Amino acid sequence: MEAIKNALDFSDFPRLDLIVVGLIAVFLLVFPVFPHSSFAMATMIQFLMFSIYGMGWNTIGGYGGQVDLGKAQYVGIGAFTTAVMLIRWDIPFWFSMPIGIFFAVCWSFIIGYPLFRLKGHYFAIATIATSLVLKDIFEVWDLVGAARGLEISPIKYSPPDFLRLIFIEDIYYYYVILGFFFVGILYVNWFRKSRLGFQLRSIKDNEDMARSLGINVHLAKVKTYAIATAFVSVVGSFHACYIKNIEPADTMSLDISILIALMAMLGGAGSLWGPVIGAGILIPLKSYLKDWLGAQAGLVGIDLIIYAGIIMLVSAVEPRGIWGIVEKVRRRKRS
Amino acid sequence: MDILVSSLVAGLLIGMVLALVALGLTVIFGVMDIINFAHGEFLMIGMYAGLFAAQSTGMDPLFTLPVAAVVGFLLGIICYFGFIKFVLRGPMVAQLLGTFGLMLFLRNLALLIFGSEDRSLHHGILVGKSFDLGMGVIMPATKLAAAGLSVVAFMAVWLLMNRTKIGKALTATSLNAQGARYMGIPTERMNALAWGIGGGSVTIAGALIVNFWSVNPFMGILFTMIAFAIVALGGFGSVPGAFFAGLVVGIIMEIPGIWDFFTYTFDSDWMADVPMTSLKYMWVYLAYFVIMVVRPRGLFGWRQ
Numbered sequence: 001m002e003a004i005k006n007a008l009d010f011s012d013f014p015r016l017d018l019i020v021v022g023l024i025a026v027f028l029l030v031f032p033v034f035p036h037s038s039f040a041m042a043t044m045i046q047f048l049m050f051s052i053y054g055m056g057w058n059t060i061g062g063y064g065g066q067v068d069l070g071k072a073q074y075v076g077i078g079a080f081t082t083a084v085m086l087i088r089w090d091i092p093f094w095f096s097m098p099i100g101i102f103f104a105v106c107w108s109f110i111i112g113y114p115l116f117r118l119k120g121h122y123f124a125i126a127t128i129a130t131s132l133v134l135k136d137i138f139e140v141w142d143l144v145g146a147a148r149g150l151e152i153s154p155i156k157y158s159p160p161d162f163l164r165l166i167f168i169e170d171i172y173y174y175y176v177i178l179g180f181f182f183v184g185i186l187y188v189n190w191f192r193k194s195r196l197g198f199q200l201r202s203i204k205d206n207e208d209m210a211r212s213l214g215i216n217v218h219l220a221k222v223k224t225y226a227i228a229t230a231f232v233s234v235v236g237s238f239h240a241c242y243i244k245n246i247e248p249a250d251t252m253s254l255d256i257s258i259l260i261a262l263m264a265m266l267g268g269a270g271s272l273w274g275p276v277i278g279a280g281i282l283i284p285l286k287s288y289l290k291d292w293l294g295a296q297a298g299l300v301g302i303d304l305i306i307y308a309g310i311i312m313l314v315s316a317v318e319p320r321g322i323w324g325i326v327e328k329v330r331r332r333k334r335s
Numbered sequence: 336m337d338i339l340v341s342s343l344v345a346g347l348l349i350g351m352v353l354a355l356v357a358l359g360l361t362v363i364f365g366v367m368d369i370i371n372f373a374h375g376e377f378l379m380i381g382m383y384a385g386l387f388a389a390q391s392t393g394m395d396p397l398f399t400l401p402v403a404a405v406v407g408f409l410l411g412i413i414c415y416f417g418f419i420k421f422v423l424r425g426p427m428v429a430q431l432l433g434t435f436g437l438m439l440f441l442r443n444l445a446l447l448i449f450g451s452e453d454r455s456l457h458h459g460i461l462v463g464k465s466f467d468l469g470m471g472v473i474m475p476a477t478k479l480a481a482a483g484l485s486v487v488a489f490m491a492v493w494l495l496m497n498r499t500k501i502g503k504a505l506t507a508t509s510l511n512a513q514g515a516r517y518m519g520i521p522t523e524r525m526n527a528l529a530w531g532i533g534g535g536s537v538t539i540a541g542a543l544i545v546n547f548w549s550v551n552p553f554m555g556i557l558f559t560m561i562a563f564a565i566v567a568l569g570g571f572g573s574v575p576g577a578f579f580a581g582l583v584v585g586i587i588m589e590i591p592g593i594w595d596f597f598t599y600t601f602d603s604d605w606m607a608d609v610p611m612t613s614l615k616y617m618w619v620y621l622a623y624f625v626i627m628v629v630r631p632r633g634l635f636g637w638r639q
Contacts, residue, residue, distance in 0.1 A: 061428075067427065067428050067431055069431070114628040115628070117628065117631075118627055118628070118631060120427050121370045121427065121431070122567075122627055122631055124370075124431055125370065125563050125567075125623070125627075126623070126624055126627045126628070128560070129560070129563075129564075129620040129621070129623045129624045129627075130620075130624055132560065132616075132617070132620045133617050133620045133621050133624065136614055136616065136617035136620070137614075137617065140610040140614060254556060258432075258435055261432065262432060262435075265428060265429075265432055269428065301442075301443035301444070301446035301447040301552075302443070302447055304439055304442075304443040305439075305440055305443045305444055305447065307439065308436045308437070308438075308439035308440035308443065309436075309440065310436075311432060311433070311435065311436030311439065312418060312433055312436040312437060312440065314432075315422055315425060315429040315430070315432050315433030315436060316418060316421035316422050316425070316429075316433060317421070319425035319426055319428065319429030
């Protein structure tokens with residue numbers, strides 16, 4: 001009860017924020033009612049998926065300050081667990097998703113224990129390395145379809161199938177992922193006020209100080225890493241059912257890992273709304289730029305050039321992201 | 336036996352080139368504690384520079400090395416003054432993602448300009464020639480030349496770092512930037528020089544391998560990861576470490592060949608079933624992971 005009350009308690013934000021958040025929440029709920037193109041719908045689903053990835057990254061990367069660039073491996077574990085179970089044994093999504101989380105968390109413990117002995121750059125690159133190792137293994141592993149990946153054919157099932165999450169219309173997927181999105185927000189809201197959340201922030205500020213206060217630094221990091229992993233794995237499972245055609249080369253590519261970290265950082269790492277803001281800006285920008293400049297004007301790659309330009313600008317000018325700018329403006333107003 | 340020896344020889348040869356690739360990364364890291372994700376993209380640009388210089392002049396790419404070196408040097412300095420200088424002020428996250436942005440930028444710029452197809456060069460004077468070392472070991476002349484010139488370039492950079500005043504200033508900057516500034520060393524210019532040397536050495540490596548390796552805009556990340564593995568093994572910031580680690584990683588990359596040797600020797604079925612060639616690069620990443628966990632300082636790293 002206490003936990004739920006804490007999760008629903010947003011009272012430490014200024015009123016203006018809450019009004020904006022409320023308006024956005026209402027907009028997200030009623031968005032499918034308005035006339036929209038299927039492209040806009042797909043972009044919205046992508047936005048919600050990457051917001052949740054970003055929230056997961058934000059627990060360890062934002063609150064904990066451990067830059068993880070290997071989140072794609074957990075996307076892969078979640079996605080392939082769900083796909084393999086559905087195709088081979090006809091196990092529905094709602095059962096395979098927790099199993100996917102279980103596998104992902106086990107893997108995160110296996111690599112997390114040695115990984116968290118490292119710091120800074122070393123940690124970041126080591127997470128990339130583990131992610132690429134797992135991708136290479138998946139590409140030769142016959143059970144998960146090797147390099148060709150797996151395809152879930154919707155013809156075998158009778159959509160809309162709520163148990164297996166096989167739909168024809170995107171609107172069902174939209175509401176499922178929106179549900180996960182709200183749960184994720186509430187969870188992170190609880191997390192930042194929990195004991196672990198405070199421990200993590202003190203580790204970020206000064207690790208030695210945190211240790212001297214009796215915090216088990218290594219355990220706190222590994223636990224939070226598992227939480228972040230669970231977030232990513234859930235959306236990975238959803239990704240398998242939504243995309244229906246998954247290959248290790250796409251699902252587990254380094255670009256996904258970096259994109260996840262980037263969303264959170266652009267929005268503002270270590271704040272509740274940061275990942276959502278980041279995803280809300282980057283995902284529509286990415287897909288519309290690709291559509292306008294890449295596909296229509298025939299300029300391959302220019303969308304990613306502009307995109308890379310934004311990354312470089314943010315990291316050079318305001319590394320604390322958009323939320324950092326908002327807070328700076330507020331502080332100036334107050335003083 | 337011949338498979339084993341030729342695998343080891345091939346590994347050592349490519350290892351010498353890889354050592355030159357990693358040299359730039361380790362110099363940059365040593366001087367200003369920043370990891371350059373765009374390193375493989377520098378190599379890719381070096382390959383394009385070597386390729387186009389060779390195609391337009393009709394000469395062998397080995398003779399157009401200076402073009403690639405100049406391109407890389409300028410690229411490094413432009414990157415430093417145009418971008419890295421600003422990122423250095425921020426936290427580590429910003430540096431990581433900033434150089435990642437640089438990588439994405441260069442890769443897609445190359446995609447926009449050169450297109451996504453593989454390009455390769457066939458008119459070099461050494462292409463197709465090879466030496467027979469006996470015992471069935473055949474060494475392609477292109478790889479031998481690339482390895483030899485890599486060692487020469489590596490030695491040149493090493494001499495520059497250790498035997499000249501500029502090199503001493505660079506070392507001083509990497510040991511203690513503030514102290515170096517008090518001694519009148521222009522650290523800003525030293526940082527830029529480190530980027531220039533880093534860019535120049537890696538583009539030379541790129542121009543060397545263009546004889547036997549086709550180039551496309553997406554190849555960078557592979558070499559970035561290999562370079563990370565070498566630098567981690569040799570110790571971040573250590574120049575001699577990079578050379579020995581390059582040889583080790585070159586041999587690690589030839590694990591499929593060595594595996595084949597054991598498969599034939601023991602004539603075992605399960606070993607033949609393992610898809611070793613697809614896992615070629617996995618060993619490099621795995622080596623990185625293991626080195627970082629077991630000995631984060633690397634073989635020759637500085638004590639800090």
